[in-house]
Amino acid sequence: MYKQYCRIYQMMMRSFTLFLKWRKPELIEGAGSINNVPSYIVNKKINHLFIVTDTGIVSSGLMEPLLVQLDKTNIRYYVFSDTKPNPTIDLIEEALQQYKELHCDALLAFGGGSPIDCAKVIAARVAQPNKKISELKGVMKVQKETPLLIAIPTTAGTGSEATLAAVVSDSKTFEKYALMDPVLTPNIAVLDPNLTIKLPKNLTAATGMDALTHAVEAYIGKSTTSETEQQCLEAVQLLLENLYEAYENGENIKAREKVQKASYLAGLAFSRAYVGNVHAIAHTLGGFYSTPHGLANAIILPYVLEAYGEKVYSRLADLADAANLVESTTPIADKAKAFIEAIKNLNDKMNIPTKTKVEEKDIPLMVNRAYTEANPLYPVPQIFNKSQFTQLYQQIREG
Structure with missing residues (x-):
């Protein structure tokens, strides 16, 4: 009965989103952009x-x-540099207080997913000054115009520069939870591959696999919609053809550029089609x-795809075809398994482990x-029960 409720909820959400005004960032892209x-x-x-x-x-x-260019144009700015990975509510509230005290009227996020997410939630709190961050959790809780937000990613994976989520x-x-509202989509996204050239190999690997997980x-x-499907197919192709090259030869600007574009496309796609288990x-x-x-995504992804089994074979076969992994005449099940193996091999080549810390x-x-995060919101191929989630945690657990 609960699974039926979840599917009805997801169907209603999908119908509802067809009428939303989806914002795509104004894109500035290319080396030196x-x-x-x-x-x-x-x-x-901007003042x-x-x-x-x-x-x-x-x-x-x-x-x-x-900053040198901003100084030349006499644009006033303040740099808040205290963002940490997985930004906390307390940190965001501290930044918000400074934003207000300085009478700022726009935000620029420069860095990986954490600074961009931090800036988005600051924007949400500016729009909704009387609501706590916990009250903005979930879908469509902001619904008021936010300050202008420019996102400049220095990693290629989160896709935060393209998404409605923080x-x-x-x-x-x-x-750890998400705020999701179209008004949180950055107004401007800057994709400059030069900013990712010095990204350490481990971050290139992890953020690239984050993008792949979004697309998959x-x-x-x-x-899905026809638009998100095309975005996913292109993102998967770009990543499987270029991520390892970007990892192994970090100064290959073309590979960096293609991985960065894939991250952006995957971000656009999952904003509308959601993620999953x-x-x-x-x-x-x-x-x-x-x-x-x-x-975490890189480690978990193969386990979850294998747990879905035949329910995702057809879709994974499409992704295998997009990435030219096998002959077009290969049976669907074999294509799907080849795609999962490609993920495992890519993880292995980039020194991503198969297990991680999980305490019993x-x-x-x-x-x-x-279970609560996934249901009823995520339109997953298979709704896992708590026993299945437990099994997955046991599978990824070190030792």
Whole structure:
């Protein structure tokens, strides 16, 4: 009965989203495109820009050319560099207070998924000043115009520069959850592959697999559209053909550019078609053990696809065809299995482990949270019960 309720809920959500006004970011892309950002800001008549980043970005000097250009245009800005991985409610509220005290009127997020998510939730709180972040959890809880947001990713994986979602962590309850609303989609996204050249190999691998997980889960789910399907197929092809090259030869600008575009496409796709059980589990690992999100997705993805079994063979066969993994005449089941093997092989080549930290005592609560996150919202190919979630945690558990 509950599974039937979930499917009805998902069908209603899919029908509802057909009438939503979906915003796509204005795209600035190509090597060196970051140099065009200040002129965009001037044209938008911004008075005081609030830049959200992290200490790693600041110390690397990666943002310095942008700040120099901003200084030349006399644009006032303030740099908030305290963002941490898996931004917490307390951190976001601290940033919001500074945003208000400085009378800022626009946001620029510079970095990986964490600074972009942090900036999105700041924007949500500006739009909804009388609501706590916990009250904005879930779907369509903001629904008011947010400040202009420019997203400049320095990784290629989260797709946050294209999505309506932001993920936050509660340091008190160890819960990690998402805010999802079209108004959180950045107004401008800047895809400059030069910003990803110095990305360490382990981050290139983890963030790239994050993008692949987005594309796969969006494609195999039950809320796809013709547009999201095409975005997923292209993203998977780009990633399977270029991610390892970007990992192995980091200064290959073409490979970096294609991985970055794939991340963006996957972000657009899962904004409309959602993710699934892989993400539900990954979010608990991030909440409990601060496991990097992309790494968690990479580890979990093959296990979940195998657990789905024949229910996803046809869809995985499409992805295998898109990536030219097998001959077109290969049976569907063999194509699907070849796709899963390709994921495992890619993980192995990039030194991504097959197991991760999961403490036995935490599993019951993690199962409850993953089950609650996934259902009824995620239009997954198969609705897992709690026993199936438990089995998956046991499979990925070290030792």
